[in-house]
Each structure stands twice: as structure tokens, then as C-alpha cells.
Amino acid sequence: MTKPPGASEQPAVTVVDISDPADANAGVELLDVDAVQLQSMPMRVRRVVVRLESATVVYHSVSLRVRTHSTVRKGLLGYVAFGPQASGTSDGLPVRPGMMLAVAPEVENTFVTNPGWETTAFLVPSEDILAHLAVRQRESDFQLPKGVDALHVDAGRVRELFDWGKRLVDMALQQPSIFDGQARDRQAA
Amino acid sequence: LLEKLLATLRVADDFEPTRSDRTRQAQNRIVKVAEEYALAHADQRLYVTDLCRAAAVSERTLEYAFKEIAGLIPMSYLVRLRLHRVRQALIAATPESTTVSIEALNWGFWHLGEFARAYKACFGELPSDTLRRES
Numbered sequence: 001m002t003k004p005p006g007a008s009e010q011p012a013v014t015v016v017d018i019s020d021p022a023d024a025n026a027g028v029e030l031l032d033v034d035a036v037q038l039q040s041m042p043m044r045v046r047r048v049v050v051r052l053e054s055a056t057v058v059y060h061s062v063s064l065r066v067r068t069h070s071t072v073r074k075g076l077l078g079y080v081a082f083g084p085q086a087s088g089t090s091d092g093l094p095v096r097p098g099m100m101l102a103v104a105p106e107v108e109n110t111f112v113t114n115p116g117w118e119t120t121a122f123l124v125p126s127e128d129i130l131a132h133l134a135v136r137q138r139e140s141d142f143q144l145p146k147g148v149d150a151l152h153v154d155a156g157r158v159r160e161l162f163d164w165g166k167r168l169v170d171m172a173l174q175q176p177s178i179f180d181g182q183a184r185d186r187q188a189a
Numbered sequence: 190l191l192e193k194l195l196a197t198l199r200v201a202d203d204f205e206p207t208r209s210d211r212t213r214q215a216q217n218r219i220v221k222v223a224e225e226y227a228l229a230h231a232d233q234r235l236y237v238t239d240l241c242r243a244a245a246v247s248e249r250t251l252e253y254a255f256k257e258i259a260g261l262i263p264m265s266y267l268v269r270l271r272l273h274r275v276r277q278a279l280i281a282a283t284p285e286s287t288t289v290s291i292e293a294l295n296w297g298f299w300h301l302g303e304f305a306r307a308y309k310a311c312f313g314e315l316p317s318d319t320l321r322r323e324s
Contacts (some may be wrong), residue, residue: 022280036273038259078268079198088256089213093213122190128191132191142195142324150203150206153201
């Protein structure tokens with residue numbers, strides 16, 4: 001398994017509550033985020049980053065309308081599942097049930113969030129995905145994203161993936177020590 | 190995690206945008222071009238006509254795009270964008286290394302009183318307080 005770029009010195013679980021758009025990059029080393037708050041009211045963004053063996057799960061919830069530019073760092077692919085109440089746009093495309101994103105490294109994506117926005121993003125080294133598929137002889141199943149690719153999936157599946165990521169994040173919040181432990185503990189978690 | 194993710198991706202298709210989706214995507218591109226133009230000419234006075242020229246669209250199309258995408262008219266959004274840039278600069282600086290006026294002028298705010306009012310309305314504090322605050 002590949003070590004995620006820049007993640008070696010970080011704790012396994014990071015929780016950041018952001019109230020200032022100037023802090024949009026706080027607590028995450030695998031994304032570059034630039035935010036413009038579109039409403040003049042207190043901003044509450046929660047970011048939870050859970051660093052697994054080589055993959056990272058990043059949860060976001062946003063309390064108001066914000067426009068952000070996000071870029072996934074080199075070597076990583078980003079997969080984004082939206083929460084059931086999420087409304088807003090990704091590169092202008094309205095977010096809706098059954099939509100998820102596959103994002104290539106170093107490609108900028110613009111989100112506009114509305115209150116209630118939630119996402120879980122899975123940041124995975126592309127070589128890990130390819131190695132995983134090669135072992136199972138399933139390389140032909142998979143296409144690397146070329147930019148910010150919107151995907152259509154059954155709404156239930158996206159919800160399941162989002163909930164899975166959210167459960168992982170909730171567990172990390174309650175028991176961060178599990179994720180700081182040995183690899184086998186993390187796998188078990 | 191990989192298994193879970195790949196199981197979902199295996200049943201994924203490319204998203205087929207509707208006509209209205211394509212309109213929104215085009216509006217997003219217009220906003221982006223105008224935004225980039227505004228940031229590249231940060232220290233200059235900006236007029237809507239400059240943005241229209243940069244994005245190669247009419248004033249009406251520009252305004253409609255900004256309202257749809259950002260919920261604001263073009264100049265309101267771009268003022269807000271520049272206010273955020275000033276804030277980043279003030280947070281990164283110290284009172285010894287810069288002044289509020291220098292940063293405001295760097296980002297095209299010529300009327301400092303109006304700037305301070307807009308800044309406070311956006312962030313709930315005066316720019317001088319941001320600069321004095323230890324990051």
C-alpha cells in the first residue's frame with residue numbers, strides 16, 4: 001500500500017471546526033481549498049479527516065452558502081458521495097440523489113454549498129486502486145477520472161457509501177485511539 | 190474501503206446532463222472566467238463591461254450567471270471575493286509588516302471607509318482588528 005502524500009506526520013483523526021473562510025484549508029494536507037462565504041452570517045464548517053492505511057476519508061458539513069475551489073493533491077483520486085440533504089452545485093451541475101464525483105488529481109472543482117451540505121470524500125492513491133484491481137484481474141472494470149467526472153449511480157448505493165463514510169467518521173470521533181493504533185486495528189475498525 | 194468504493198463505482202455510469210444542467214455548467218464557466226479576470230486585475234477599478242468583455246457575454250447574461258451560481262450580482266460577488274483576499278493577507282501579516290490601507294489598495298478598494306464597512310458586514314470585525322489579532 002502506498003503512503004498518502006504528506007500524511008506521514010499527521011494524527012490519524014483530525015477534527016476542525018471552521019468559522020472563518022480564511023481558514024478553509026485547516027486540518028487537511030491532501031486538498032487545497034479556497035472559500036468565499038456568500039452570506040453574511042456566522043459560518044460553521046466541520047471537517048473530519050480520517051487517515052487510514054493509504055486512503056483518507058474527509059467529511060464536510062457546511063451551514064451556509066459558500067463557494068469553494070478544491071483541488072486534490074498529486075497522486076490521489078477523489079471520490080465524493082453527497083449527503084441526503086446536500087444541495088448546491090459542483091462546477092455548476094446541481095447536486096442530486098444518485099450523483100457522485102470522481103476527481104482526478106490537480107484538477108480544480110468549484111462547489112457552491114447550501115445550508116445542510118454534507119459530503120464524504122474518499123481520497124485514494126490511484127496506484128492502490130490499480131494494484132487492487134490487477135490482483136483481481138478486473139482492470140477493465142475501471143476508468144481513471146480525467147477531470148471532475150460526475151457519475152450517475154443508484155441513489156441507494158450513493159447513500160450507502162455516504163453513510164459508510166459517515167459511520168467511519170463518527171467512530172473516529174468517538175474512539176480516535178483505534179485509528180491511531182496498529183494497522184490491523186484500523187482494518188478491523 | 191477500496192472494495193466498498195469499487196463496488197459502488199462498478200455500477201456507475203457517466204452522468205448525462207440535461208439541457209438545464211448544461212446551462213448551469215455554462216453559467217459556472219462564465220462566473221469562473223469573470224472571477225479569474227477580477228483576481229488578475231485585482232488592483233484596478235473593475236466595471237461590469239470589463240467582465241463582460243473577458244467572458245465574452247452580454248451584461249444580462251453575466252448578471253444572470255452570477256445570480257444563478259452565486260446568488261449575487263457580479264459586482265457584489267467580486268467585492269466579496271476581494272474582501273476575502275484582503276482578509277487572508279491581513280491574517281498572514283502583522284501590524285509591522287503591512288497596513289490595512291496597503292492591503293485594501295492592493296485589492297482594489299479605493300474608498301477606505303466603505304471598505305471597512307463592507308469588511309465588517311462580511312466578517313463581523315474591522316480590518317484593523319484582524320490585522321492586530323495574532324494568527
